[in-house]
Amino acid sequence: MPTPAVVEQLRKIAGRDAVLDRPEDLMLYEYDAGVRKCTPAAVVFPQNTEQVAQIMRLANSAGFPVVARGAGTGLSGGAIAPEGGVVVAFARMNRILEVDADNMRAVVQPGVVNQQMSDTVAHLGLYFAPDPSSQKACTIGGNVAENSGGPHTLMYGVTVNHVTGLTVVLPSGEVVHFGGKTAESSGYDLTGFVVGSEGTVGIVTEITVRLLRRPERIATLLGIFETIDDGAKTVAAITAEGITPAALEMLDGWTLRAVEAACHAGYPLDAGAVLLIELEGLAELVEEQAEAVRTVCFEQRAREVRRAKDENERTLLWKGRKTAFAALGRLAPSYYSQDGVVPRTRIPAVLEFIGEVAKKYGLRIGNIFHAGDGNLHPLILFDPRDPRQLELVQAASTEILEWCVNAGGSITGEHGVGLEKRNLMPLLFTDDDLDVMLSLRNAFNAAGVLNPGKLFPTTRMCRETTGPSANPVLQAEGM
Amino acid sequence: VSTTEVATGVLRELRTICGDDNARERPAGGVYVSPASAEEVAAVLRLANEHHLTVAPAGGSTHGSAALLHTDIVLHTNLLTQVEHYDHADLTVGVGAGTTIAQLDAMVKADKLMFASDPALPERCTIGGLLATASHGPLRHGYGGVRDYCIGVRFVTGEGRRAKGGGRVVKNVAGYDLMKLLIGSYGTLALITSASFKLFPAPRQTRTFLAEFATAKEALEYRDRVMASPLSPMCLELVSPGARKIMRPEMMQDSWVICVRAAGSDAVLARYRKELGLAVSRELEGENERGMWKAIEDLGCEVAADSHAEMIYLSVWPRDVSPVVDAALEASALEGVDVSVIGRVGIGLLMLRIGAAERSASEGASALIETLRQKFADRIAVKAKGATNPWPIASPSLASMRAVKHALDPSNVLRGREVF
Numbered sequence: 001m002p003t004p005a006v007v008e009q010l011r012k013i014a015g016r017d018a019v020l021d022r023p024e025d026l027m028l029y030e031y032d033a034g035v036r037k038c039t040p041a042a043v044v045f046p047q048n049t050e051q052v053a054q055i056m057r058l059a060n061s062a063g064f065p066v067v068a069r070g071a072g073t074g075l076s077g078g079a080i081a082p083e084g085g086v087v088v089a090f091a092r093m094n095r096i097l098e099v100d101a102d103n104m105r106a107v108v109q110p111g112v113v114n115q116q117m118s119d120t121v122a123h124l125g126l127y128f129a130p131d132p133s134s135q136k137a138c139t140i141g142g143n144v145a146e147n148s149g150g151p152h153t154l155m156y157g158v159t160v161n162h163v164t165g166l167t168v169v170l171p172s173g174e175v176v177h178f179g180g181k182t183a184e185s186s187g188y189d190l191t192g193f194v195v196g197s198e199g200t201v202g203i204v205t206e207i208t209v210r211l212l213r214r215p216e217r218i219a220t221l222l223g224i225f226e227t228i229d230d231g232a233k234t235v236a237a238i239t240a241e242g243i244t245p246a247a248l249e250m251l252d253g254w255t256l257r258a259v260e261a262a263c264h265a266g267y268p269l270d271a272g273a274v275l276l277i278e279l280e281g282l283a284e285l286v287e288e289q290a291e292a293v294r295t296v297c298f299e300q301r302a303r304e305v306r307r308a309k310d311e312n313e314r315t316l317l318w319k320g321r322k323t324a325f326a327a328l329g330r331l332a333p334s335y336y337s338q339d340g341v342v343p344r345t346r347i348p349a350v351l352e353f354i355g356e357v358a359k360k361y362g363l364r365i366g367n368i369f370h371a372g373d374g375n376l377h378p379l380i381l382f383d384p385r386d387p388r389q390l391e392l393v394q395a396a397s398t399e400i401l402e403w404c405v406n407a408g409g410s411i412t413g414e415h416g417v418g419l420e421k422r423n424l425m426p427l428l429f430t431d432d433d434l435d436v437m438l439s440l441r442n443a444f445n446a447a448g449v450l451n452p453g454k455l456f457p458t459t460r461m462c463r464e465t466t467g468p469s470a471n472p473v474l475q476a477e478g479m
Numbered sequence: 480v481s482t483t484e485v486a487t488g489v490l491r492e493l494r495t496i497c498g499d500d501n502a503r504e505r506p507a508g509g510v511y512v513s514p515a516s517a518e519e520v521a522a523v524l525r526l527a528n529e530h531h532l533t534v535a536p537a538g539g540s541t542h543g544s545a546a547l548l549h550t551d552i553v554l555h556t557n558l559l560t561q562v563e564h565y566d567h568a569d570l571t572v573g574v575g576a577g578t579t580i581a582q583l584d585a586m587v588k589a590d591k592l593m594f595a596s597d598p599a600l601p602e603r604c605t606i607g608g609l610l611a612t613a614s615h616g617p618l619r620h621g622y623g624g625v626r627d628y629c630i631g632v633r634f635v636t637g638e639g640r641r642a643k644g645g646g647r648v649v650k651n652v653a654g655y656d657l658m659k660l661l662i663g664s665y666g667t668l669a670l671i672t673s674a675s676f677k678l679f680p681a682p683r684q685t686r687t688f689l690a691e692f693a694t695a696k697e698a699l700e701y702r703d704r705v706m707a708s709p710l711s712p713m714c715l716e717l718v719s720p721g722a723r724k725i726m727r728p729e730m731m732q733d734s735w736v737i738c739v740r741a742a743g744s745d746a747v748l749a750r751y752r753k754e755l756g757l758a759v760s761r762e763l764e765g766e767n768e769r770g771m772w773k774a775i776e777d778l779g780c781e782v783a784a785d786s787h788a789e790m791i792y793l794s795v796w797p798r799d800v801s802p803v804v805d806a807a808l809e810a811s812a813l814e815g816v817d818v819s820v821i822g823r824v825g826i827g828l829l830m831l832r833i834g835a836a837e838r839s840a841s842e843g844a845s846a847l848i849e850t851l852r853q854k855f856a857d858r859i860a861v862k863a864k865g866a867t868n869p870w871p872i873a874s875p876s877l878a879s880m881r882a883v884k885h886a887l888d889p890s891n892v893l894r895g896r897e898v899f
Contacts, residue, residue, distance in 0.1 A: 184794035186860040187874030192659025216709035242680035343569040436642040443886040
């Protein structure tokens with residue numbers, strides 16, 4: 001636990017107004033958008049890379065763990081502080097340092113909000129492709145840590161496909177530069193390795209992102225189905241047609257009624273499911289694909305296929321999708337969002353299984369997800385004041401994720417492992433797989449000073465837990 | 480103990496692991512071994528660690544002859560050709576590292592799908608080699624690099640530990656992205672035993688539009704117009720007059736060519752014609768089209784066997800392509816070598832073929848790289864083909880690379896004595 005002297009040193013590094021340590025301030029940093037909580041010992045707001053390096057060096061000498069935090073929109077507990085840890089928050093490193101339209105790149109600080117990046121280059125006809133549903137709030141630094149996705153990753157890929165260079169403060173306090181503006185770098189692809197490492201090998205302080213040119217035409221279709229099964233089968237049928245939509249999202253009937261009540265997107269209230277399908281590119285191509293998608297939908301017994309007439313209608317359809325999680329807040333005090341992945345042909349089967357799990361546990365589970373790439377987000381409603389409910393929710397989630405893994409899928413498509421799913425890692429990975437990953441983490445972060453307790457299962461390490469006098473860094477690590 | 484004596488004892492043990500037919504002496508010293516499974520690969524690597532021997536992986540040897548590798552054990556992946564999964568309706572496939580690109584292409588073509596890598600010599604180039612060298616062909620422009628669609632990898636670390644990263648689904652962030660670490664690591668960290676990929680729908684029809692220019696500068700200005708247009712071609716390639724002569728010796732024109740390959744319906748292709756405009760002098764389809772792209776893919780593939788030629792691979796800022804090409808031509812004149820250029824110029828990837836009649840091409844290539852390094856500093860990344868060190872310009876992240884190397888291959892067994 002950092003002593004008052006340590007807090008004083010943090011103030012010397014970052015400035016008197018750049019450190020929080022009063023309990024009422026710290027409470028705001030004890031949670032993210034998931035369900036875990038831990039109050040940090042202090043929060044510091046560095047303004048440049050050198051300050052981050054100094055904070056890391058102090059953490060090593062004073063012996064407290066550190067976790068980086070963007071906007072706290074993460075869903076896996078990645079930015080939750082370890083016991084006695086200090087949060088390094090990037091709210092004051094939020095500048096776009098350079099827009100290089102000629103080379104289709106921008107260099108940004110980690111606190112830049114995802115949406116702000118695209119807004120800033122819109123007048124150049126460019127944008128930043130990764131679009132998590134939280135893009136109005138989430139930061140690019142957080143996107144890099146979690147390798148975030150979003151609806152349009154179906155066509156354009158996730159964050160790692162759009163990052164070519166990083167400045168990283170290693171746990172030792174050393175500042176290193178990986179990659180740059182070039183498409184490929186000399187030596188190992190350390191940029192690609194750090195993206196998605198969930199803040200466990202370094203703190204990213206500058207990011208070079210790839211910008212894309214806005215497509216000439218966008219068609220947004222809403223396929224309305226009587227049953228969730230018809231909708232699910234349409235997903236594979238569209239792929240079989242040789243069409244890769246930019247986005248292919250699905251909402252089940254129950255979820256879309258909740259969304260409609262909250263945001264009036266114009267979704268039909270009596271449908272079994274809807275598919276939100278977006279096609280992008282050259283006008284001629286988009287028109288052909290829109291026609292082909294319409295045909296496929298009807299072949300799969302769609303009741304109706306609507307197309308957004310203009311940008312307003314398009315925005316409204318997407319608003320329903322992107323605010324769906326929040327809309328469910330009207331139905332229950334809290335929800336637990338899962339992030340399993342299945343091969344897309346298994347979507348009908350997994351949805352059926354989720355229905356059975358809901359029945360078995362007596363839970364309400366909504367489905368709203370990235371159908372095109374098989375990335376599910378079952379939303380399980382519950383009341384966190386009832387500890388029994390949280391247990392049921394977690395048991396139901398684990399069953400669903402086990403099903404996904406058995407179907408050849410994964411426990412997380414875009415939210416990350418963090419605290420939430422660390423003990424599910426052995427479902428996917430052998431001891432050797434995890435040992436190899438751990439040896440790579442230890443190559444940079446052997447003492448666990450940076451974001452300890454994340455990503456790696458604690459279950460296989462708990463035998464090494466020592467008494468309360470042990471080093472807090474290692475203790476948080478579960479060692 | 481002489482190298483031969485070590486080899487004799489080791490050879491016996493390798494034969495026990497892989498079978499008598501799958502381990503033999505190399506004329507250059509040391510042994511060749513062809514394990515047939517990941518378990519056998521792991522046993523070979525553990526043996527190498529035990530005896531302090533070095534191991535160099537070899538696939539189709541399209542980047543240089545395996546006979547020239549300076550190592551105790553050459554580990555061939557030719558028996559690692561199993562199909563681990565092929566889910567055509569999910570557009571994913573997983574195959575052994577020794578599978579050739581041509582074999583994979585043939586398998587997925589039947590389902591109207593496409594594997595989006597088109598490296599040189601697909602009949603020989605293996606999946607393992609493709610990943611280890613992060614090679615690319617013209618499709619790199621429209622489909623991204625292999626790092627963008629490799630979704631899982633199984634491997635044996637230099638230490639002899641079997642492990643994996645990623646999986647079989649197209650979206651997955653569980654655990655570290657070990658695919659990224661191994662792709663382009665030139666076999667220095669682990670031996671890749673199999674990998675899974677995202678596939679793409681095969682285009683139903685394509686056309687290639689050729690636009691010719693007197694200078695590289697004009698050709699690259701045309702590239703800018705294509706990049707700024709709403710078009711999104713599969714390929715956007717620059718071919719220099721020298722490269723064109725190597726590909727088509729009968730061609731007399733000294734022009735720089737921009738080749739644009741498009742896929743789509745008649746209406747889509749008509750739109751390409753309209754946007755690409757009068758600069759287009761020829762339109763190719765069918766056999767002619769395929770032949771031209773094959774020639775581009777394979778340019779430089781003869782280099783591995785020819786000491787009078789060398790290939791270097793550059794990744795530069797797209798805006799720097801024009802000055803880099805100028806600098807390379809200028810330097811080549813000074814050095815008395817021929818430079819032919821092709822490249823995915825929309826994204827700044829260039830391939831330079833250095834030909835030298837009078838002297839060793841590798842000296843010419845080194846001089847050229849040095850000139851480019853001085854001029855463009857950290858705005859350029861360089862890889863060399865068939866060279867002992869694939870990274871002729873020391874990476875600024877060398878210390879981090881060493882840390883990674885030490886974590887996976889602490890005794891420097893994999894390509895030991897060569898790279899680190």
